[in-house]
Amino acid sequence: MPIFHFKQLGGENQTKRKAISVAQRSLEDFQPAQEKQSSEWLSSIKVIENEVNNQIRSFQHYIREIKDSSIRFEELTKMFRLGEISENIYRVLLEELSNDLSPSIEEIFRIRENLELLKARAKIEWAKEKVSISGFEMKEARKISGENVYSREIYSPVNRWQEIISKIDSALLSLTFEEELSIIERYLLITREKNISERSKNFEEAKRICQQRLNILSEKWSAVRRDKINQIMDLELKASQLRDEIKEIEVRFAVGEISKNTYESKVSVLQGSLRKMEKEISEIRGYIDEIDLKIFRISELLGKLNEKGK
DSSP, rough: OHHHHHHHHHHHHHHHHHHHHHHHHHHHHHHHHHHHHHHHHHHHHHHHHHHHHHHHHHHHHHHHHHHHHHHHHHHHHHHHHHHHSSSHHHHHHHHHHHHHHHHHHHHHHHHHHHHHHHHHHHHHHHHHHHEEEHHHHHHHHHHHHHOHHHHHHHHHHHHHHHHHHHHHHHHHSSOOHHHHHHHHHHHHHHTTOGGGSSOOOOOOHHHHHHHHHHHHHHHHHHHHHHHHHHHHHHHHHHHHHHHHHHHHHHHHHHTTTSSSSHHHHHHHHHHHHHHHHHHHHHHHHHHHHHHHHHHHHHHHHHHHHHHOOO
């Protein structure tokens, strides 16, 4: 009897060992496939990540250069207007600054195109990875790993691609709407002063990008402009209400309904609010006029350069 019991226990242990062995083989078969998949997407992401980081560093470098040059341009123009330097000196220094600035602007245009291309590629990979995640994969992964390691692995490519897209967006937005318009105008003004033979070999490509960016910025400006006009209308309505309140207080004071101190106190507060509102309206109108004029000048410059190039 004891011998039979020992054999029964031995049989149970053997069955357990077989079950464990089968589970281990399943896990071993699964892991190499996962390691291969992980290795493939990691390699793909790292290549694009490195390229994105290099392009962003260059983009930021040229933005700094252009901003520094713009400050020097403004100072040079100020000195000339104040009569601190002669016209000859002004023209010599202007040409030097222009020669330094023009290649930097062309590089900005080129790098922007590269970043837009990398962003498009990252979006395609992001969409592909997102679609590949199925409920079945997640369910099976949780069965095999109590810590949901594979679950994190599946989501990791999606997150990494999203991070790359966000990084590119952040870099491109570091150049504001107004700054980009100013850079395009400055480049076209510099180019206009040069003979066709003096223009860089990248000019035609840069001009194409200028036109493309102007179209995009103009479309963006149309939406912003509508919002600004609506903002002005709201402020003008509030300003009109304030004027009516001031008139009402003046009438009440005139008929002796309120004292002079009350009148002066209320009018002073209302007039202060009205002045602030009128200033805001004036600033918004000035901003609209400035951007409208800048877009018009750029369009005109592009038209003239296209005529000269024919």
